[in-house]
Amino acid sequence: MFQSDNKQNSLGTILAPEINIKGDINVSGNIIVYGTVHGNIISTGTVNTAKGSTIDGNIKAQSNFISGEVNGDVDVDKKVVLGPSCKLIGNIKASIITMEEGANFDGMCNMLQAKEPQVEKINTSSQ
Numbered sequence: 001m002f003q004s005d006n007k008q009n010s011l012g013t014i015l016a017p018e019i020n021i022k023g024d025i026n027v028s029g030n031i032i033v034y035g036t037v038h039g040n041i042i043s044t045g046t047v048n049t050a051k052g053s054t055i056d057g058n059i060k061a062q063s064n065f066i067s068g069e070v071n072g073d074v075d076v077d078k079k080v081v082l083g084p085s086c087k088l089i090g091n092i093k094a095s096i097i098t099m100e101e102g103a104n105f106d107g108m109c110n111m112l113q114a115k116e117p118q119v120e121k122i123n124t125s126s127q
Helices: none
Strands: 013-015 020-022 025-027 031-033 036-038 041-043 046-049 059-061 063-066 069-071 074-076 079-082 087-089 092-094 096-099 104-106 109-111
Touching: 031 041, 041 046, 046 059, 059 063, 063 074, 074 079, 079 092, 092 096, 096 109
Parallel strands: 013 031, 020 036, 025 041, 031 046, 041 059, 046 063, 059 074, 063 079, 069 087, 074 092, 079 096, 087 104, 092 109
Antiparallel strands: none
C-alpha cells in the first residue's frame, strides 16, 4: 500500500480491517494485519497482527507481534511477542518468546538458541 525507496523505513504493507484475503501472502519487509487472512504469511521482516485481526494459517518471519487471533504455527528467527489481547492456537518456534498478561496461548514452544558468531581458534602452541 505504501512504498518507499528507503530500505530503512519500518513501514511496510498494511492490510486494513475490511480486508479478507483467501490465500497465502509473501511479503518482502514488514506487514501489519488489521483484517482477516485465510492462508499463510511469509515475511522477510516483522509480522504484526492487530487487535481484532484473524489469521487462519502459519506465520514465518524474522519477528512477530501478535495482538489478534492466530490459528496456526508461528516460526520466527528472532522474537515473538504475545500481546494482552492475543489468542494463539498453534506452536511457536523462536529465539525469544514474550507473553504479556492476558495473552491466550494453546500450543507448544520450541526456543531456538540464537546463532553465535563463529570464532576461529588460533594455534598458540609452538612446534
